[in-house]
Structure formats: structure tokens, C-alpha cells
Amino acid sequence: RLEKIWLAVSLVFIVALVASIVYGVAGMGVGTVGDTGQQLDPNGLDQTRFADPGGHWVDDDHYVVNVVARQFLFQPGTQEPIMVPANTTVTFYVTSPDVVHGFDVVGTHLNAMVIPGQETKLTTEFDEPKSYGIVCHEYCGAGHQSMAGQLIVV
Numbered sequence: 661r662l663e664k665i666w667l668a669v670s671l672v673f674i675v676a677l678v679a680s681i682v683y684g685v686a687g688m689g690v691g692t693v694g695d696t697g698q699q700l701d702p703n704g705l706d707q708t709r710f711a712d713p714g715g716h717w718v719d720d721d722h723y724v725v726n727v728v729a730r731q732f733l734f735q736p737g738t739q740e741p742i743m744v745p746a747n748t749t750v751t752f753y754v755t756s757p758d759v760v761h762g763f764d765v766v767g768t769h770l771n772a773m774v775i776p777g778q779e780t781k782l783t784t785e786f787d788e789p790k791s792y793g794i795v796c797h798e799y800c801g802a803g804h805q806s807m808a809g810q811l812i813v814v
């Protein structure tokens with residue numbers, strides 16, 4: 661009878677041990693997702709911000725989108741649209757790893773230069789779901805005319 665109790669207790673410990681290992685591995689996996697991005701020219705640039713470009717919630721009413729502008733695309737934006745929520749404070753951080761670009765959300769006041777190794781910060785709020793074009797308005801090389809993207813407010 662005592663043996664059965666000890667067996668049960670040791671089983672609980674084994675399950676707890678396995679659970680903690682699985683939890684630890686899963687936690688580490690989440691932590692390393694951002695490390696797969698490209699290296700950017702530093703100059704004080706926030707490497708973690710742009711290692712894995714894209715959008716995420718920072719709290720219930722604030723959404724952040726990290727964008728890399730490079731010859732000749734916006735990442736995200738060109739190959740996949742930037743998706744942001746309506747009626748929410750949205751902050752864009754845009755950087756460039758190569759040359760000066762522009763970040764112009766057509767038909768809005770969002771329009772700024774993007775300088776290599778620096779963050780351009782733009783904050784706004786969209787009233788309603790709508791689709792916008794994004795263009796680069798600074799000459800950045802042979803592909804400048806084709807450097808464009810899409811922003812979708814949902």
C-alpha cells in the first residue's frame with residue numbers, strides 16, 4: 661500500500677519534470693523567432709525591432725508595425741500587405757539597410773524619409789477599413805519607380 665503511494669508520488673514528479681522541460685523548450689522557441697531576420701547596418705538601430713518585420717499589438721489599443729524599406733521593396737508591404745486595425749493608435753517604425761527611401765501612404769498625411777540605420781516613427785489612427793497604396797518617394801536606384809506596397813486597414 662505504501663509502495664503504491666510512493667509510485668503515485670514519483671509519477672507526479674516525473675510528469676511535472678517533463679512538463680517543465682516541454683514548457684521551457686516552447687518558451688525558448690518563442691524567444692528565438694526574431695533572430696532569423698537579416699542584419700541591418702547598426703548606427704544605434706534597434707536590432708530586435710527590425711529582425712522580424714511586421715505588426716503586433718503592444719496593448720489593447722496600440723498596434724505597432726515595423727517595416728524595412730530596401731531596394732526595392734517594403735517588408736512587409738510589397739510581397740504581402742501591411743495589415744492594421746481601424747480605430748486604434750498605429751505606430752509605424754520604418755528603417756532602411758541600404759539607401760535613403762521614402763514611406764508615403766498615398767492619400768494620408770503619412771509621408772516621411774527613411775534614412776539608413778535610423779528609425780522613422782509615424783503614429784496615426786485610421787477611422788475605417790480601407791486599402792491604401794504605399795510608395796517610395798525618394799529616388800533610390802534603378803528600381804525606384806517600382807518600389808511600392810499596400811496597406812490594408814481592417
Ligand code: CUA
Pocket residue numbers: 730731732760761762796797798799800801803804805807
Ligand atoms: Cu526606395 Cu525609391
